[in-house]
Amino acid sequence: MDYLISVSFGELTLKGDNRKDFENRIIRKIKKAIESFEIDEFYKEQGKVYIKANREFYKEMIEKIKKVFGIFYICEVLRCKKDICDIEQMTKKLIFDLDIKEKKTFKVFINRVDKKFTPKSPELSKMLGGVVLKNFGNFLKVDVHNPQIHLFVDVKEYVYGYVKRYKGFGGLPIGSSGRGLLLLSGGIDSPVAGFVMGKRGMEIGVIHFHSYPFTSERAEEKVKDLAKILSEYVGKFTMTSINLFPIQKEIASKCPEKEITILGRIFMMKIAEKLAVKQNYNALVTGESLGQVASQTIQGLTVVDKLIDISILRPLIAMDKTEIIDIARTIGTYETSILPFEDCCTVFLPKHPVTKPKIEDITKSLSLLDVDSLIKDAISNKKVYNIKNEQ
């Protein structure tokens, strides 16, 4: 009898080549996630991957595998031969390992993939339920409707039993949905936006704007820290860092004060678009959420859309801040996001920013600036970092 890790994955609707491609991608990602461990066995059997290694490391390995997108469940399983005596022994061991000290209910769930195997599921279930009651009847009784302990037994080439399932994030493996360039600030929202698109299979790269010397190098370090946490999920990527300060100064000296913020954002998007096209990204990704701040009105977003050709994906558009914070906490970016550092958007903060900008006004203001050369200069002074979580 051996302990293994099992991983189940799959958008159940995927068929044919799509499904094969999807599975191969996930398998590659799982292998990568555990590359630092010595693996004794790694094989696929009927929609699940099984991994055998030193059991001492299973907890750590499960934590790493959990971060691969496209996974539904991860379990520690016991594997035995397709033999009734072995299956009974395995069942006893699974319950024994739980070290139950109070009264609980259970139910046996049989998945008989090998249809030739006898006894059939109902009899096998009854038989194993009997084994549990005989050995642990002081504490355990059956509840078929709402059991506390789920005892799963899968009958395949081998028989696998397990009592605990850790939930994965689901979604699609990175690389199956094109490439998105994430505008990453130091705030709560944008790392979550990157995570959410990554979960949908999008490969993520990052662009960040700072306003040095108004914003400090420490503020940029904080953004790099956020990028590193994000890379635990989406893999390594490059982060391009651009100084927006010269452009902000130019806007502040030539354009109406109330438009400073929206014009700054338009420059961010235009620069990001240029970089995205050059580096083969399919879309920009932002952490904007409708109505959250003055610049995130539907009118503001629409004006930006009119001036940018590439798709702008805003996965948090309809989420409440509390929902976004929940995700930030789950993925581990929240604590870093709330560290207080200067933000480039606050350099020239208008007293009354325009909340319903009109495209004619914005175009007129842009015509007062040498947009192309401002963008060219900003990009030529870019810094590029390779982001990889060393964990």
Ligand code: ATP
């Ligand atoms: P966040 O928590 O992500 O900072 P926010 O609520 O502070 O969001 P804004 O500052 O208006 O909202 O920014 C909206 C979006 O614009 C951000 O989610 C991010 O995608 C992008 N953005 C804002 N500032 C920057 C920046 N300095 N560098 C890169 N992208 C930025």
Ligand code: MG
């Ligand atoms: Mg922000």
